[in-house]
Amino acid sequence: MSQLKNDLLLRALKGEELERPPVWMMRQAGRYLPDYIKIRNKYDFFTRVETPELATEITLQPIDQVGVDAAIIFSDILVIPQAMGLQVLLEEGKGPLLPKTVHTQADVDALITTDVEERLHYVMKALALTKQELNGRVPLIGFAGAPWTILCYMVEGKGSKSFDKAKQFCFTNPALAHRLLQKITDVTIQYLKAQIKAGADTVQVFDSWSGMLSPADFKIFAQPYLLQISDAVSEHAPVILFPKGSWYAMSDLSKSSASGLGLDWTVTPQQARKWTNSSITLQGNFDPSKLLGPIPEIKKSVKEMIDAFGTKNYIANLGHGILPNVPVDHAKAFVDAVKEYNKV
Amino acid sequence: MSQLKNDLLLRALKGEELERPPVWMMRQAGRYLPDYIKIRNKYDFFTRVETPELATEITLQPIDQVGVDAAIIFSDILVIPQAMGLQVLLEEGKGPLLPKTVHTQADVDALITTDVEERLHYVMKALALTKQELNGRVPLIGFAGAPWTILCYMVEGKGSKSFDKAKQFCFTNPALAHRLLQKITDVTIQYLKAQIKAGADTVQVFDSWSGMLSPADFKIFAQPYLLQISDAVSEHAPVILFPKGSWYAMSDLSKSSASGLGLDWTVTPQQARKWTNSSITLQGNFDPSKLLGPIPEIKKSVKEMIDAFGTKNYIANLGHGILPNVPVDHAKAFVDAVKEYNKV
Numbered sequence: 075m076s077q078l079k080n081d082l083l084l085r086a087l088k089g090e091e092l093e094r095p096p097v098w099m100m101r102q103a104g105r106y107l108p109d110y111i112k113i114r115n116k117y118d119f120f121t122r123v124e125t126p127e128l129a130t131e132i133t134l135q136p137i138d139q140v141g142v143d144a145a146i147i148f149s150d151i152l153v154i155p156q157a158m159g160l161q162v163l164l165e166e167g168k169g170p171l172l173p174k175t176v177h178t179q180a181d182v183d184a185l186i187t188t189d190v191e192e193r194l195h196y197v198m199k200a201l202a203l204t205k206q207e208l209n210g211r212v213p214l215i216g217f218a219g220a221p222w223t224i225l226c227y228m229v230e231g232k233g234s235k236s237f238d239k240a241k242q243f244c245f246t247n248p249a250l251a252h253r254l255l256q257k258i259t260d261v262t263i264q265y266l267k268a269q270i271k272a273g274a275d276t277v278q279v280f281d282s283w284s285g286m287l288s289p290a291d292f293k294i295f296a297q298p299y300l301l302q303i304s305d306a307v308s309e310h311a312p313v314i315l316f317p318k319g320s321w322y323a324m325s326d327l328s329k330s331s332a333s334g335l336g337l338d339w340t341v342t343p344q345q346a347r348k349w350t351n352s353s354i355t356l357q358g359n360f361d362p363s364k365l366l367g368p369i370p371e372i373k374k375s376v377k378e379m380i381d382a383f384g385t386k387n388y389i390a391n392l393g394h395g396i397l398p399n400v401p402v403d404h405a406k407a408f409v410d411a412v413k414e415y416n417k418v
Numbered sequence: 419m420s421q422l423k424n425d426l427l428l429r430a431l432k433g434e435e436l437e438r439p440p441v442w443m444m445r446q447a448g449r450y451l452p453d454y455i456k457i458r459n460k461y462d463f464f465t466r467v468e469t470p471e472l473a474t475e476i477t478l479q480p481i482d483q484v485g486v487d488a489a490i491i492f493s494d495i496l497v498i499p500q501a502m503g504l505q506v507l508l509e510e511g512k513g514p515l516l517p518k519t520v521h522t523q524a525d526v527d528a529l530i531t532t533d534v535e536e537r538l539h540y541v542m543k544a545l546a547l548t549k550q551e552l553n554g555r556v557p558l559i560g561f562a563g564a565p566w567t568i569l570c571y572m573v574e575g576k577g578s579k580s581f582d583k584a585k586q587f588c589f590t591n592p593a594l595a596h597r598l599l600q601k602i603t604d605v606t607i608q609y610l611k612a613q614i615k616a617g618a619d620t621v622q623v624f625d626s627w628s629g630m631l632s633p634a635d636f637k638i639f640a641q642p643y644l645l646q647i648s649d650a651v652s653e654h655a656p657v658i659l660f661p662k663g664s665w666y667a668m669s670d671l672s673k674s675s676a677s678g679l680g681l682d683w684t685v686t687p688q689q690a691r692k693w694t695n696s697s698i699t700l701q702g703n704f705d706p707s708k709l710l711g712p713i714p715e716i717k718k719s720v721k722e723m724i725d726a727f728g729t730k731n732y733i734a735n736l737g738h739g740i741l742p743n744v745p746v747d748h749a750k751a752f753v754d755a756v757k758e759y760n761k762v
Contacts (some may be wrong), residue, residue: 236705238741245711288683288705321665322684339632340666361632363582367589397582 083144083213086276086389087312087355089335095380095388096143096236097412098215099405102136103148106405109135110186119164122147129200129205135210139402141409144213145270147204149197151219151280155228157193158185158261169233177243182254186246187261191268198272205273216274218266220281220317221258221299225251228258237286244295251295259299263306270311278336279303285319285338292323304332314357318394321349328354339393343382357389360408365392365400369407376411385416427488428559428619430733431677431699439724439732440487441756442559443749445739446480447492450749453479455757463512467493474545474551481556483746485753486646488557491548491613493541495563495624498605499572501537502529513577520572521587526598531605531626535612542616549617558616562610564625564661565602565643572602581630588639595639603643607650614655622658622680623647627665629682636667648676658701662738665693672698683737687726700727703737704752709744720755729760 078084082096104110110132113122122128132148142297152162152170163171176182205214219227226240227233234240244251266277284296296317304313308331316336317323327335328350337346337358346356355406364375380390396405422428426440437616448454454476466472476492478523496506496514507515535542542594542723549558571577578584588595604653612619628640648657652675660680661667671679672694681690681702690700708719722733734756740749 133650236707236738236741238743241705241707242710245708245715285684291688291705319684321498322686322689340629340663342633342666345666361585361635363580363585364589366582366586371589394580395581397425399582 078210078275080143080212082104083215083389084312086387087276087314089252089355089387092385094415095383095385095390096411097390097409098104098142098144098146099136099140099392099396099408100146102140102142102405103132104396105398106396106400106402107135107139108402109139111209114166118396119150123153124196126196126199126203129196130203133200133204134207137208140406142212144215144244145167145204145208146215146217146278147197147201147274149200149217151282152227153194153197154194154219154224154258154261154265157190157265157376158187158257160185160228167283170227172227172231174277175231176254179250179253182250182257182298185254185257185407187257192259194265194268197265200318201269201272201274211277214273216266216269216277218269218277218279218303219263220296220303220315221255221262221282222264222287222296223281224258224315225254226283226286228254237283240283241286242355244291248294255295255299259302265302266307266313267310270307274311275313276312276333277307278316278334281315281317281320284317284323287320289322292317292320293326296320297323297326300327301330304330308332314355315355325351334389336391337393347383352387353391355387356383357391359393360391362392362394362397362400365396365404365408366375369404372404372407376408377415380412380415422554422557424487424556427559427733428656430731431620431658433699433731437725438759439727439729439734439756441734441753442486442488442490443480443484443740443752444490444734446484446486446490446505446749448745449742450740450744451479451483452746453483458510458663463494463510467497468540470540470543470547473540474548477544477548478551480566481552484750485757486523486556486565488559488752489548489552490559490561491541491545491618491667493544493561495561495568495626496571497538497541498563498568498602498609501534501609502531502601502605504529504572514571516571516575519575520569520598523538523594523597526594526601529598529601531601534605534608538609538612542612544617545613545618553746557619558617560610560613560616560621562606562613562621562623562647564623564628564640564647564659565606566597566640567625567627568602568606569598569631569639570627572598581627584627584637585630588635592638599639599643603646606645610647610651610657611654614651617657620658620677621651622660622678625659625661625664628661628667631664633650634665636661637670639671641667644671645674648674652676667695669695678733680735681737687723691727696731699731700732700737702731704735706736706741706744707734707737709740709748709752713748716748716751716754717758720752721759724756724759
């Protein structure tokens, strides 16, 4: 394994004092990049995800073209329901669809929890190939969905404004919900460990729908499983937790074994530092819509954001995935502004 | 005007000590009620909104059938874009659609700001008729959308996951955005005053999409206009502000001229009381999805919620609109649990 030439991300996760924070963007390997669109026009979603050469090419695009300080493997959180035996359909431009959803004890019992590494071998191959192609330029991030978010899709079968069917499942049959969450957790731990073995330098756990839960329900249906994953995986590599919308959980999660905590843009840096007692590396939290504004405004706002977070224990990122309609030079302006910090 | 037999809501907004809090539910006159569905099957959305007899009948249904302590007039926040000259289409089961959206100075200048009372005469007629039919049983709530939320629809033309076009408009042309927000504010103030004159005992301002804004942008594009409305209208009747998702604004808004502040379910009662220094009446914040759970659980959670908020300066409500798939007896269990508080 080649030595990393740019290890800013890993040093930020260790809490080292840095000249400037590392920067990457959620969904950086995605639809705002014309070269990604070219690949998308030729291959359907799961072909892109399941063909290591394509996943690698897509993963590398923003490193070469936008200059981010980390690569995140091109994949999808819904490979876990697939590995557990559920069909996942993804039509371009529409959300995901799981034709068979999970409702009964028999449905939960039927879910497969073994051989994750073999079932998702194409992800590990893509990680290994990307690692090789990166040749130490920047660290490689692996990822998975959090158990609550995966449960949402397994029960609901698709995206939702309120995920009320998923919540109804949890509220009416909490024992079965916990059984399902535990199965997803077990698989996710195996999966993240395999990703690290294959070359991921750090892993992020996306709890995209945790903000739908009240603070009390988050503590019941989301937090325990995030902590289990963090505890099991952080021995192998640093873990970043991103429970989107769950600002109320930041204090608790800052005391966990995780090295990083992702934030959306509804939290001020000052408030986030206060809640987390400056004890964990924070990642975020630029409003993705701000990248649609003028470049001078982007640069000014990035500087203000770093001024407020500081350069220690901080990873510059968006507060959610980059939007498909962001011009590439605006994305680049965001990255450049972070890189120029402290140079002016 | 007949004396109110049940004035719990108004006393709660005044901060009086009460035996139990008043209770109503956002979207209580809506799709979970079979009698509403019957009317919906006969008349399209704007016929229901624009025919005072139908709006009144729909408004009264939850008073008679679910037993809430307040009526809220059946209408829609998008009557304001209509009154300002924009066409609004609403197809059943789909979201709203504004075929002509607002982008340029000319678009903003073309918006009508006069004669709101005449343009929305059917709302005032529905309020007057409902007031008469209520015959003092419970107070009547009027409402409007907040300027930021109305801007979202005017610019975007429809619902959105991120309202990034609306934000882009604000970030790239803030002067024009403020001009638009001010026009909407002026119209909304006239509209709410007219509603009070027509019979509304209190009014609520729904900022349904304020939670999409960062704390800094909320202070620029949402808060000043909420405060203007509150200041202008609260001389005439108590104002309730509901900036959904904007937990970060609670402290500031608690110092405003508003009498009440709506909360979604991501805030604990303890945290909300702390942020607002117990200086304003809080309204909320039951997770609407919880009404899909078992009745004993609903009743238990309602009791816990009131225990935490207390009976002073508190209005029991959901944290967002009631879901269409809630069984009526579950909605009734929610209301009954509030009414039974302190009786057991």
